[in-house]
Amino acid sequence: MPTITEEVRRAPRRDAAANREALLAAASATLNEHPDAGLEAIASAAGLSRRAVYGHFAGRDELIAALIASGATRLNDIAATLEHPHTPTAIALLGARLWHAVEHVQLLAAMALREPHVDQVAAALAPVRERLGALVSRGIDEGTLRGDIHPQTLARLVERAAIAVLLEASVARLDDAEGHRLVMLSVLGTAGLGWREAGAVIDAAPELAYLPAADAEPDQARDASDATGEEARA
Template sequence: MSEKKPVRRRRADADRSRAAILAAAVELLDEHPDASLERIAEAANVTRQTVYAHFASRDALLNAVLAELTAETMKAIDDLDLDHGSALGNALGLIDLAWRTFEQHPILLHAGQTGTADARHDPLTERLEPLIRRGQRSGEITRDLSAPWLVTTLISLGHAAGESVAAGRLNPRTAYKSLHTTLTRILQP
């Protein structure tokens, strides 16, 4: 029996270390997208070896950060009531929430995610497509384009706006307004 307590404690310590590393990585990478693992370890108050024990590489840590931020965003989207009210308004509200996440976590603008085939988009697609279909049935959203194409378009334009901000071509506010206006025009019948 006494053998189980050290295992549990070691696991709890490992969980705390992993959480501290992820939290430090999110904060530091938002400010300094090129931050080293050493700087992240320092910010998390762990050794670099501890970081490597949890994440084999900087890319592995970056993927874990993106997965964490994706999970947080999807929870916030799930807190929206997408099944009721205006489908068009809900679709735009969902996009607004996603944009606020980009603004809150600039690492998402620098993470190099391109294209819509990224598996991180699957949960978003699973929520957007039924919403768009509902809007098409009610006449709020255009029926001239298929729901899957509209989802692809929304995600792609969101990335294009984010890339414009990351490249310094647009400021975040202008990019957001442009994105919102464009998506409204595309979705409306």
């Protein structure tokens, strides 16, 4: 059984871990709203001093690097666990799961346009892009996706279609159910399905149905709760 002295020694470590998580959460929320926000604004959002930031990160770039790594890990995990024998359904499912990780996607999309993070984001998200590229190539080969565009180009367009909806959500204030469906319609339309056909695919697959966080499957519920928690902390 730990002594009182040992408990006292551990307390600062717990506080330090909590402060680091608070900084990461505040940085995610702040940078999603203002991608060029400085350490002062991030520290203020976390309820900490600027000096406290340097107890965990050497500077703004190191803090953002930690956010990129964390967000990319989450998105890569989503892609790695995704599978469905019907390729359009698989692509729609990837879009839907990314929707429920919207805070991560928005941050990574913003950082992907800013030096010195462009190469870091590209490398961190390589597994997601590889998975999407494999799905697109499979769909072209089997004739379920459009075959008039090179697979790599089509995969990039599908990715950007998903990101466009995710970014639009922050402007149009889409509700969760609307965004969930819209991102699937967008990626399927880009992949070559007509809007009626895309809607039929979505309506026919139970896996693509929108479920509120409390009723969702474990992965979907976790993604939704993460996004809700990050919005609350913002």
